[in-house]
Amino acid sequence: MKKKSAKKTALRIVSQIFFLGVFIFLIFKGRLQLWMPVFAGGVLLSLVFSRFYCGWMCPMGTLFRPIRWIYGKLGIKRLKPPAVFNKPVIRYGILILMIAALVLSLKFKVRINILLYITIFSVAVTLFFEETFWHHHLCPYGTLLNLSSRPSVLSVKIDEEGCTSCGLCQKVCPASAIETLESKKRHIIKNECLTCFKCQEVCPVDVIHYRT
Ligand code: SF4
Ligand code: SF4
Known part of the structure; x- marks a missing residue:
């Protein structure tokens, strides 16, 4: 692994462990509703930095790591x-x-921890199905971030000219965010990308960058 990528991977692991720790702390304190401002922060970040929340903060993504x-x-x-x-x-x-369930639980003051159930369900799904099933098709938070990250300034991009069409990046992408163009070069679908940088770690010609 390239030196720059290794540093980024280490940073990402620290960030994921930190946010998972916060998440578990809130569960034990019975205050998981306080995660909502964290998620709202993730939505705001996505307007500029793409789905940074998915790759660096989401407790579900972190729980998928040991399974993978x-x-x-x-x-x-x-x-x-x-x-x-x-x-x-x-x-x-x-x-x-999910939005309807949240609104109804607030309206009728039902104390139900939707986020906790979604997290447990996501782990159960990922035990049997490829991770992309959750990221790409099921996760309601991911769907929201998929929408909010569309105008983002920064995103993970492939310099198509330098791409040798080896396909390694596609094999490791947990979100099926990389498509094959007619020219056989690869292209990242910005709003599907979790900004996990796994593709960057494996690209043999170093043509994947996080940029404007
Ligand atoms: S592997 Fe690359 S394209 Fe796929 S989600 Fe991660 S950063 Fe995005
Ligand atoms: S790993 Fe790099 S060279 Fe190979 S297909 Fe992906 S972007 Fe192109």
């Missing part, structure tokens, strides 16, 4: 997302359902 590591070591392959979930209407439907 163990499955990778054991060579366990997970199921592909069912094709029916390719329809965007499902993704937006889930987001609307």
